[in-house]
Amino acid sequence: MTQNLPARLDGSVRVVGAGLLGASIGLGLKRLGVDVILADASRAGLNLAIDYGAGRLAAEGDDPALIIVAVPPDATASVVAAELAAYPNATVTDVASVKVAPLAELEELGADLSRYVGSHPLAGRERGGAISARADLFVGRPWVVCPRPEVGRERVVLIEHLVLDLDATPVTLDVDAHDAAVALVSHAPQVVSSLMAKRLGAAPAGALGLAGQGVRDVTRIASSDPELWVQILAANSPAVVEILRAFRDDLDDVLRALGDVEASGARRVIAQELAAGNAGVAGLPGKHGQDRRYSSVVVMVDDTPGELGRLFSELGEIGVNIEDLRLEHSPEAQIGLAEIAVLPEAKARTMDDLSARGWRIAG
Template sequence: MRTAAVVGSGLIGTSVGLALSRRGVRVHVMDADESAARVAAARGAGVCGRPPEPVDLAVLAVPPARIAQVLAEQQHQKLARAYTDVASVKSATAQAVARSAPHRPSYVGGHPMAGSQCSGPLAAGADLFQGRAWVLTPGTETSRAALNRVLAAVALCGAVPVVMEPQAHDRAVALVSHAPHLVAVLMAARLTGAPRESLALAGQGLRDVIRIAGGDRALWSDIVTSNAPALAEVLGELAKDLEALTRALRELEVHGPGTDSAREAIAQLLFRGRTGWECVHEPEHTSGQVTLSIPLTDRLGEVDRLVSAARESGIGTDSIRLRWSQTSSRLSACLATAPLAAPDVRRRLTDNGWQVSVEPATPSL
């Protein structure tokens, strides 16, 4: 891939431009807001303005509801040989594209699973997609050439391609992304008008819960509207849990702490919550993960150095576990990562001087 165009210079669009530019691709940044495009260009995401001839790939980084319209406009103007998008809702987008796109074989739906509570080109980073999943939803009419170009861009951004059906994608992101955002919004909304003395007691726990509620309101309004059916299903189940918890708490209020049924209901919910937490924060205990083991010495600062190197490879601290071996009297680190990303992560760490081995998978019980 030699040339690309990014239409939309927000957080994701600018990050794509920065990642591709860093790998030698000549990127053209386009945006209805010229000031945003110029900021993205000034940060190194590419050159500002429309390319003089068709580029290899155009990345449409606009809200979900606008993808089909922008795709049709750019295909009519022959912006690129292939097109993809980064919208976080795929079913509605695929249906709209099927109705209006003049050339469907050159389009591949996409969604990088990366982001931030901040928005705009100033929040972008070239390493935003490193080690992250990048969902692709090619249609039956998608050409192999278009898919290959998008796969090349995903690789250049350091992400891991995952092919899914649009509806399966929307159900998945409703559970792991969209519903959590709305839960954070609901909790943050409860703080509106709260007494100052209550807010003064707020600690990191509350800030962690509401962090993503600070996202772009217009964008999230579009996302929620576009993925309404899948979101309604997830939130409906959540509402049942909330109702059961509230009922148990009311029962304790009336009958006192000795009420066994209420205490059991609360205990079961806390147990399920802990289990779900482990699925995300302790992925080595779940299937579908590769564990990389790295021996450590007792040199001061070595753990911090490893954590920094892991982050550069797309592994957060919640996927790192340290353990002490009584047999060898040594400390080691276990890094959990996706199977497709494991070879690249291992290579990066090895190149940085770490001794990395792959632990055998533990059979599921």
């Protein structure tokens, strides 16, 4: 267990920005015994994160060796510059989703770039804010670190220790490679998802009642914060435009083919695009859409008062720990499905014990 390991980071760490990422970093480092100093332009947001256990208020004489700037992309460069100036010995990193634009802005600002190492944890949630923070937000996730020749190796190592302490995986990329990569695996998909979701707003009556998991998955990230995403997309626009233009050209090919499906070759065009999609998604590493840390047990629950309560009481009696839970409930249906995430070693026993108590297991 990570909790019992000594932190690789010594001394105190200052986190500027107490939103989802900043508060999650604070929670994760405090778990390791690190002294975490929190700062945020919003006093209310700061107090919430401190109440949540993500760190303490700054105090006279604080001398953090490491500063993590976790503010929105548009504010990143100016806050990094201010922290570099205020703490002349500290190594400063940021966690913004774009890396080229903040670096260029820092150069314009004349900041001491020998102490700045940009980074980017590929982790997040649909909902932001400290209230959504989790110490394990970064577990098993890639965390890009962008070293540059003018930065001493020991400062880069410090950021890598931060990444490792939070159980994330350091990935070294230069800022251009980073921005091209996230344009493809994050920024362009965000636009595509949002534009598809926008179409749902024009749904004929009853159509959305037919929505299944497919359209829900395609449009899930369309619930992301527009204010944040305008900043991200604007800061990485050349790379995003390149991908979306190629996407648009393919879409035009499909539209032409669908416009006259009896034309020679029309079906072949559509099939080739779909097959290329097969190949593209097959290239994604790992298992799709599954959290490999947990196994899930799906239980059918009658839609009568108290049934969920009984299920949870009995899970308590069985003594199994519920790691996560998701309830599927179709308004007209007489039953719902409770998907319970448990540790893999507890799955068989959970299923057996629930079955023995008369619960119907759906998967």
